[in-house]
Amino acid sequence: MVSPQDVSEQRQKKEIRDRWFLSAPALILILAASVGPLVIVLLYSFLAPGNYGDVKWEFSTEGWFNVLFSRDIFDDTVSLADAHFLIFWRSVKLAFATTIFCLIFGFPTAYFIATRAPHNRSLWLFLITIPFWTNMLIRTFAIQEVIRSEGIINTLLLKIGIISAPIQMMFTDFAIMLGMTYVFLPLMVLPLYASLEKLDFRLVEAGYDLYASRFGVLWRIVIPLVKPGIIAGSILVFVPALSSYVVPRVLGGGKNLMVGNLIELQFGQGRNWPLGAALSVTLVIIVLFAMLYYVRNASKSGGSAHG
């Protein structure tokens, strides 16, 4: 005898099996593309550097040691690796500033698009995504063309006579931030748009009806309701900005390194793969903590029911 309970239990088991089976492609992809490389990087960070790059297959904590400390090549005295802290600090600072600027420019842009007639929105979105079709390196060089000493801005200001000598904008933190804001702006606009598009604008009307000012409506109704979009956009901008490589390389010159450049240096000229791997893992950890902190705070300060 097969009872209905047995049948439903069997069906449940089969369902679970099917679920695993159906999600297998995604799981394999995640394993191969995400977890796998991370494990390799983590493994390399605990190996000794080879003479011409690469690694020697022996356990060593030297890589991790070098993240925090530097050993003098002549007398082996140990001091804190100030340069690393400086570069990490600059990276966090610039990535944070980039996120803020992307939010400041991206929010009105997304709001503008979301409030257009539905058939016009796709055109605006299309315009926003056009820069994505161009190589990032080329876009970065284009920025250089605008801000370098003989570039558009300086030439114009000199011609008008506002300045007598070109303003040094290239190879500064400002240049890096400007470049990153430009490059990552669409990553902010798109999730913000996705949230704003779902926003019920009748709530905005209700806000005005209940005596809220424009700012009141923005602050108390729109922003709390599109918070998921703000969080998503901020993460999408902050994370790649933090590990940005091309932009600081081109616009920051050799002096203003960011973490991405520092890591590249270890795998290239530095020939210290374990240090590079350890720096990479450190970066991942920083990103993880920053995200945890941000998401927790963002959801706490909002309404209890939403988000």
Next chain:
Amino acid sequence: MTDTRTTAAHGGAIGLHGIKKWFGTFQAVDNVSLDIRSNEFFTLLGPSGCGKTTLLRMIAGFELPTEGQVLLDGVDISRLLPNQRPVNTVFQNYALFPHLTVAENIGFGLKMLGKPKSEIDSVVKDMLKLVHLDGRGNNPVTQLSGGQQQRVALARALAPRPKVLLLDEPLSALDLKLRKSMQMELKRLQLETGITFVFVTHDQEEALTMSDRIAVMSTGTVRQVGSPWDIYDRPAERFVADFIGETNFLEAEVISVSGEKARVRLSSGAEINATYPEGITPKGKVTIVVRPEHARLGSSGSGMLEGVLDDIVYLGTDNHFHVKVDGGSTFIVRQQNAKSGHCGFSEQERVSIAINDDVAQILRD
């Protein structure tokens, strides 16, 4: 609650003067002039697309009239922003703020007006009591039922003590039973607060039940303004008569006019008295309306119109008798089932219809 009553004892009077509203090439409102009195429950009634909601949105300030003026207590408010008008709206879909609690929703308007927290708290408490949601203040609005959300929306709009409360089909999303009880509730709130209510609906029964006065609208214009009784029993034109309730249209000829009544002859030759709308002097061929419940069915030869009983529709409380009147048209008679059992008539039988005294109304052309 006494507080609410005393401070808002005088609801605002709304004056609409020659309002026109164009959306591109579409004219939504065409030259509407209305006076909504203080403390009145006023209903804008009409089918969808008649311009009633647009009119309401112009009073609220969400739309600006292309032409004309909106007056509140005699002051022109046509160009003021919504947040500058002492007028609040209950939205059709409630438009409650999903990220705020019940109490935060209700207190939102007062907070935006910069009222001190102690005052907001006490008003919110009063409002929760007023709409029977005591103790639900800290609930998220998303966890409330439709009827409860409706009451929060009402409380939110009433809390800042507006001079006029605008209601945009607020009951349309509720089921029949809830709608009935909310109708009584709205009427009670209007009486208790003394606030002028402007109510938009396409439901004629809702309008008749609650309103002090009704404006029937169609294609951007106001067709008739009057008490529910006026609108139902004395429709001025075919659209109004047709839109509200069931009705019978009859061709007739005016014989004489004396005072407020006219003597008309029906196609069968029978003569009856009929009232007529203000502003016209009926003469010649006219159309008159008779409500189904204002006529009686009798055996053949006893009434004013003769015909064949085509169909009997049993509705529980009533029977609807569809009579094919000699000469073509169908006349519906509605009779209450005062006794149980068979109504006494059978289909295809020859019957006659008697029209009660003083119930017929002549329509404007």
